[in-house]
Amino acid sequence: MRNPYRTERIAFSLLFLATLLIVVPVGLIIVIIIQKGLPAINWQFLTDIPRQGMRAGGIFPAIVGTIYLVAGAILFALPIGLFAAIYLSEYSKDNFLTRLIRLAIVNLAGVPSVVYGLFGLALFVVFFKFGASILSGSLTLGIMIIPVIITASREALESVPYTFREVSLSLGASKWQTIRHIVLPNAIPGILTGTILGIGRAAGETAPILFTVAAFYLPQLPKSIFDQAMALPYHLYVISTQVPNVEEKIRYGTAFVLVALVLFMNLVAIVIRYNFRKRKKW
């Protein structure tokens, strides 16, 4: 006869195993990066320009470049993504066209990043004549993360109970007042989750910046948004594959800084999100 408790134990073991399979590689990556990269981290590595053909010195220009690019991408993508999400979930009617648009947005999130790179090259670098610049790179990264932000924001907006909107409207508030004072404040945690995902992607991708902004070797800081810049993911690619005889600890040190930078930016968003979640009272 079948023993339901034994079946349950087997099922739980399988579920636990699956979780373990996910956690172990992530943990290993982090352990290896810390183990091999930490020795390279010192004040000079973080604040100096690369020297001796990137075999020595620091990675300061790449850190600055990545911060600029991520900030630019968020600055561009968050307002547009959020406004589009508000329109799609609060105002647009549910018909064939809007369903098609929603489907397209979800699919855009799955487009390979190198395609965004080519698109950015054609549109911003060539057509708008921004050249290879921080502006082109930020806009390209921004377009890449807009679908992520729209999808997360829409879910956040739609998870605010309908009754809240109904109460607000029943008191004579306009639809916009309802969105502004009731829906948005309660959707901010979810919107920030989308932003966190966006930050991670924008900071880590190499392909979109390859043609639009990244400099192979530029031992100085960008002076304006029309300058080229170094960026951590591309720099990592360069010193790992294009430049011979780079010490291993410099490569892992760069990876360590990239991961730490993304985690730090996420941490800021997580702290903001935590503070908003505390206010959630239903």
Added chain:
Amino acid sequence: MVKFQIKDFSVWYGSVPALKNVNMDVEANEILSVIGPSNSGKTTFLRTLNRLSDLQSGFRMSGDVKFDNQDIAGLDAGVVRKRIGMVFALPLPLPLSIFDNVAYGVRMHGLKDKRELAVRVEESLKQAYLWEEVKDRLGESAFKLSGGQQQRLCIARTLAVEPEVVLFDEPCSGLDPISTAKVEDAMVELKKRYTIILVTNNVKQAARVGDRTAFFLGGELIEMDSTEKIFTTPKDKRTDDYIRGKFG
């Protein structure tokens, strides 16, 4: 004075009729109880009066609903909803403090002065018989109140925007008898200043507070008369059956 004049009023959701050819007048400063089994159209009736039905997909109406001699379909929905307040079946506080819940509607209509807001909040809470219980903790989350207190908070919130009519949609369905009595006391007191339409599943409640009572069945208004007549000598047999609990 007649507050609502309703003529040949029908409502559909998609192709499904929800109300069929309703004709009635609602007097100012009366409590009109609306009774009837589920799916009789009484909630639809209520939600159409303050244009909340507009939000539902497939909503369509025909006929005339005149509010102070003005066609409600011709007025701005926000204006209609401000003048015709609504208290819902379940207590639905907004995720704000007690004070901000009551002040919400008033703020949306442009009142910013803190002293005036405080006066308005206090008056409204007093009218809803809640002031004494919450006056020392206005800054707390509205979700910390009990169900009955939350419902009176919702009444205060509706009153704060100074409507002319208050619609109650089964306001006591989730409340215990003592909270129900408090809400009913508030309603009787409120009719001095407001016109009240009370939809209720509780026939006894309709008898207790209603000046007049309307009986809906299957989207039709079967009968409407003084509460006394409806409960002693109804004209229609179906009304009699319903209030005696033979169906519904």
